[in-house]
Amino acid sequence: MFRMTRRAALGAVAGLTLAAGPALAQEEEIVIGASLPLTGVFAFAGVAIESGLNDYITLLNEEGGIDGKPVRLVYEDTGYKVEQSLAVFNKITSSEDVHFYYGDSTGFAKTIGPEIERSGDMVLAGASFATELNDPEIHPHAFITGPDYSEMVEILLEYIAEESPGATVAMINSDTEFGRDPIERTKAKAEELGLDIVLEIVTAPGAVDVSTEVLKLRRSRPDYAIFHGYVLAPLPEFITQAKELGLETQFMGTFWSMDSKQWADVGEAADGYMGVMPYRYYHDTAEDAPMLDKIREMRGVYQHSGYMQGFLSAMLMTEATKRVMASGEELTGDTLKAALNSIQDFDTGGIIGVPISIPGNSVPVGRVYRFDAAAGEMMPVSDWITLGD
């Protein structure tokens, strides 16, 4: 019978340690954590964001990772529920050494915010463009891959002021935290640019019957109407009814209601719909966009604009990590955020058409697109607009 002596036990432990040694050394990698809504109302975006994040990480790893260390995305489904997002956050951060985390909602970002600041370990990126996250004083470790919601509307207003000075504008917002987000800043910016806000409509969440709102629109006959706080419904209904009433209002939207494919599915009513998009679309064949060629090589079919957001998020998160590691500093919330803010005139490979800088918590760049129903695609109608320039 085999009897375990002290020596045998020590030998076994030493043997196991030796065996595990190389494995442990290989495990030195950079981990990015993510709470992603792969099910639930926001699943369409979550799945696209996951592909974007993972595709960029795959490209990076093929080129040797960061300083020879591979990057790995660790993520779980949240169902777009804050409680589950937090569970995922705790699960991932309990078992992995995470310095960048991608969150799925404004609610999650607000809830985890105090913990991120307390621990000082990481920077929080995510799918939320909430204006309140774009305050480095309150959220020094938050980061938005694009303009915040107020900046998106401001980009639209700058475009309007350029195209038709003194135009009248209607604001149509959903009665949610998401929808009400840019209202105050929209009014201030409109006043600054000499635009006239003639109507403010706040629709109940999930409202489908918009006929009374369309009548209000007919009474005030604005030149432009800016939707915010929606993905698709009830925008097509709104636009169709307005067209039937003979209104010539130009309808516009912000990032989450600007996916090309979703408007292509709407059909003829979508023709002429405009809005702001911080990234190039999948089908954009601009010459200065080699990264889009790579994306089309990897993915043969159209990718939702959430994909570009995820892709660019991964690019900027890993770029900041690379900069901190090159400087020999420790990866912490402070060093990573400082590295993000050191990004100036950065070439995104054409994901965004101009070199970008990150002065605060956001990337305040965007371009206005118009949907062309005949082509079934969003077409650019403006140059890239960088706020603060």
Add this chain to the structure above:
Amino acid sequence: MIIGTAKETYRADAALLTTRPQQTWTGVLALVLIALPFTLNDYWLYLVCLMTINAVAATGLNILTGFTGLVSLGQAAFMAVGAYTVAWMERDLGTPFPVNLVAGGLVAAGIGIVVGIPSLRVKGLYLAIATIAASFILHFLFVHWEAVTGGNTGINVAPARILGTELVSYFGLYWIIMPITVLMVLGAANLFRTRIGRAFIAIRDRDISAEVLGIPLLRYKLMSFAIASFYAGVAGGLWAYFFRVITPDSFPFMASVFLLAAIIVGGMGTIIGALLGAAFMTLVPELLRFVMDWASPWLPNATVLLSPVRTIVFGLLIIGFLVFEPQGLAEIIQRVRRFFRLWPFRT
């Protein structure tokens, strides 16, 4: 088989723990609850705290729906009332957290009484609709009463403090959430050893007969609403300190459905049922994540592919329990207990 448990006094007969094994296992449970935070990592501790908060709210709903027979789909709205009260007091008054929690419970109880008034006229599904209406009215208030609720942005809640120490870690929070939950659950268990609790059960079984027996329906139905809402309010208050930010979207209508599902799956009309139901509804979706983790070495991109499956499996499990164990998880516990109690004889 347990023998020799004859009781000589009514008091002994009505005790919560009547047999030695019951007392032993309760002692073991108490030790486990004390040891838990020292052994679990943040992830599991988070889940235990969340489950415990849900258990308080579900216990309250069980008093109303399981024991008094009044169906409510407004429990999450009462939680929100408690949470907002705590957040408002913490922000504007700066009162200590035990005072805030009690106030959260009391305000929710007050509103519960008002919402409960239709229960004197309507029952069943009709009452459920009345409570849904109440929760939508409350939601409207949360969004538009900006001076108090902060509107859509909500309120950030300062951490609870004990003797100047801020409770920000799950470890620290556990020590307020768990004892309060134990107290609340013991309170609920004791409630049904009193005249009030028995009156609730009488109303559930046949309200007309209960009234004939001398139970004033008005008083007891509203009392049941008040107690259930008090539990929800305290649970909401704990939730506020746990998550530290409250918006109108924090307690959606689906959260009420979640709590009702918890008591149905756990076992309506039993104290342990609410606890088991809360544990099931909170933990099972998380445990299913580990099943997916096991599949990931064989299936590339398993998380994306299997996440919808996880939701479906969770739904199927709920349906499975309803079909095969209509009395809820509590009945399984009873069966196990009966097995050991009567062993070696068959149940």
